[in-house]
Amino acid sequence: MSKHQTAVRDLQSIQDFIRWTYSRFRRSDIFYGHGTDNAWDEAVQLVLGALSLPIDFDKDLLNSRLTYNEKKHILKLVDTRIHKREPLPYLLGEAWFMGLPFKVTKDTLIPRSPIMALLQNEFQPWLQHYPLAILDMCTGTGCLGIAAALTFEDASVDITDISEAALAVAAENIEMHEVGEQVTAIQSDMFEGLQDKQYDLIICNPPYVDAEDYQTAPKEFHNEPQLALTSGDDGLDFTRKFLSQAAKHLHDNGIVVYEVGNSEIALQEAYPDTPFMWVELEHGGNGVFVLSKQELMTLQQE
Secondary structure (H helix, E strand, O other): OHHHHHHHHHEHHHHHHHHHHHHHHHOOOOOOOOOOHHHHEEEEEEOOOOOOOOOOHHHHHOOOOOOHHHHHHHHHHHHHHHOOOHHHHHHHHHEEEEEEEEOOOOOOOOOOOOOHHHHOOOOOOOOOOOEEEEEEHHHHHHHHHHHHHHHOOOOOEEEEEHHHHHHHHHHHHHHHOOOOOEEEEEEEEHHHHHOOOOEEEEEEEOOOOHHHHHHHHHHHHHHHHHHHHOOOOOOHHHHHHHHHHHHHOOOOOEEEEEOOOOHHHHHHHHHOOOOOEEOOOHHHHHEEEEEEEHHHHHHHHH
16 A cells, blocks of 8 residues: 555544644755745645635634545645645645735745835835835735735835736736736836836845855745846846836835845945945845935946
């Protein structure tokens, strides 16, 4: 009898499958970092997600028995997670960001930007006035732009990406969260599709992983679209171009909120005289800076 046949026979309840999945994950070398940071939370999310049950599922019902097909579905997801190292949100087709669900596919990065912490605080103290025009560049699933629209309900939000496939996913998320009157999805290679548009706030989580970090990253990251991750040997190809163009797309009191992750050191070395305001992030993460239009204009004159 195969391992799967034995599991189907011996495991009966939701609780059984959570415990069994947890044990399988503990014995594996999978990487956590796409929504969870430990084997238990990953196991709970996989089993409940596979059964279309919420995380706050009534614990009194954990002894509910599973159907044969439900068991097979969970076993397949566990095997794929371990052997193909696919991040869990891709297996479930959903990720959570700022307490909101977003559809994800392999055409999009899995939402996890630390910019979320700033958005939750409405970008204070850096944003000096209510933003009526917002741009979320390199939007992927649309998570930052959609969350910004829900935070600033009077704002008009453009979300852009070079990937048409990613924008198709973002369009579904716009519809899911009913923000179609606020949020417009635009296919654009950086600013090329935006003509002379200007914004009060530009949010950008661009590709910034350098070549060495990408090569040594856990296998899970290699299941995400490389286009959305890497940007040249030092990770700054996109950022250099962005910094040379962003000022003309900001209103006078506008700001840029931008993530470069571990490429923070390389950026500081490349622009030693630029006054990047590096943000201390409440929930961890690094490499997020804020720049004003005036600072960007000074940078361009150097």
